[in-house]
Structures are given as C-alpha cells and as structure tokens.
Amino acid sequence: MKTQRCGWCSNDPLYIAYHDEEWGKPEHDEARLFEMLCLEGQQAGLSWITVLKKRESYREHFFNHPISEIASFTDDFLELKLSDTGLIRHLGKLKAIRDNAIAWQALKAQVGDVPKWLWQFVDAAPQHNDVEDYRQAPAQTELSVKLSKMLKKNGFKFVGPTTCYAFMQAVGMVDDHENNCQFKAS
Numbered sequence: 001m002k003t004q005r006c007g008w009c010s011n012d013p014l015y016i017a018y019h020d021e022e023w024g025k026p027e028h029d030e031a032r033l034f035e036m037l038c039l040e041g042q043q044a045g046l047s048w049i050t051v052l053k054k055r056e057s058y059r060e061h062f063f064n065h066p067i068s069e070i071a072s073f074t075d076d077f078l079e080l081k082l083s084d085t086g087l088i089r090h091l092g093k094l095k096a097i098r099d100n101a102i103a104w105q106a107l108k109a110q111v112g113d114v115p116k117w118l119w120q121f122v123d124a125a126p127q128h129n130d131v132e133d134y135r136q137a138p139a140q141t142e143l144s145v146k147l148s149k150m151l152k153k154n155g156f157k158f159v160g161p162t163t164c165y166a167f168m169q170a171v172g173m174v175d176d177h178e179n180n181c182q183f184k185a186s
Contacts, residue, residue: 006178008134014052020183026126026172028115033171034104035063038097040167041158042088048166050088057086062097070101096157103155110154119173121147128175128185137176140165 009019043051078094111117121143131137144165151159168174177184
C-alpha cells in the first residue's frame with residue numbers, strides 16, 4: 001500500500017525523510033529550535049529543498065556549535081564562509097544567523113527558557129489545523145505576525161510573518177499536514 005503524504009512532498013528522499021520524521025512534530029530542544037528558525041530565514045526567496053540540501057553544511061559551519069559561539073562570529077569570519085558552495089552565499093543571511101544567536105542569548109537572559117517562550121504563542125500545545133489541500137494552508141496567521149513582531153523587537157533578523165509561520169509548521173507548533181496524510185497527528 002502506498003504511503004499517503006502531503007501533496008507538497010516530492011519523491012526526493014531528503015524531502016520524504018524531512019516530511020515523515022520532522023515536519024509538524026513538536027520540537028522543544030533549544031538548539032534544534034534555533035537551527036530551524038535560522039534555516040527558515042535562509043529559505044527566503046528560495047525553495048525549502050534548496051535549504052535541506054545545504055543543511056549539513058549549515059550544521060558544520062553553524063549549528064553544530066553552541067549558540068554562544070555562533071554569537072561571537074565576526075563579520076570577517078562570516079565573509080570567509082561566502083566561498084563555500086554548501087551554504088547560501090548571501091552575506092546578509094549568514095550575518096542573520098550570528099545576529100539571531102546574539103538575540104537568542106539576550107532573549108534567554110530576559111525570559112529564561114526560550115523554547116517555553118516560543119511555545120507560549122500556541123498556549124504550549126500544537127494547533128491541529130483542518131487542511132484538505134496544502135495549497136489552502138495560510139502563508140501567515142495572526143499568531144505568526146505576532147511572533148514575527150516579538151522576534152524583531154528582540155533583535156532577530158529574517159523573521160517575517162511568513163518565515164515565522166513556516167517555522168511554526170516545521171517545529172510542530174502548528175500541524176498543517178493534509179487531512180489524508182498518514183503523518184497528521186490525531
């Protein structure tokens with residue numbers, strides 16, 4: 001019997017693994033949440049599969065390091081990373097990862113538990129949406145607009161409302177799996 005997945009999931013094994021094992025599953029780990037927030041920002045103007053194919057390079061250069069270390073990366077250090085084709089070679093996006101690490105640390109100093117702070121936007125529980133067809137799912141919501149404003153107020157970059165909604169979907173704050181997808185939470 002054929003596995004029923006969301007219509008956006010292609011036959012690419014990387015995409016299938018992402019859909020089946022990650023997307024829409026509640027994530028509370030601080031490092032993973034930080035990684036996903038930054039990766040969603042890297043996607044701006046590109047397809048998600050482009051980011052997925054480069055994720056291991058991003059982990060090597062950024063996300064395998066503590067957030068505090070990422071926060072210390074200099075502009076010169078980030079400019080050197082532009083030569084790596086394993087990354088999206090956009091200096092503003094690379095600087096945003098460092099700037100988001102700085103903002104994350106400042107937010108942590110202010111609120112203590114950043115994952116808990118993020119999850120409070122959905123009352124600490126995943127929102128399960130009725131999605132007949134992925135093309136009917138919103139690109140942003142009132143909650144993603146609110147999250148975006150709060151993140152920007154706290155110094156985060158590349159966190160517009162659409163990016164924030166994609167982040168919320170990715171980390172399971174919202175479950176937008178299509179109703180007929182076998183991976184939709186019950």
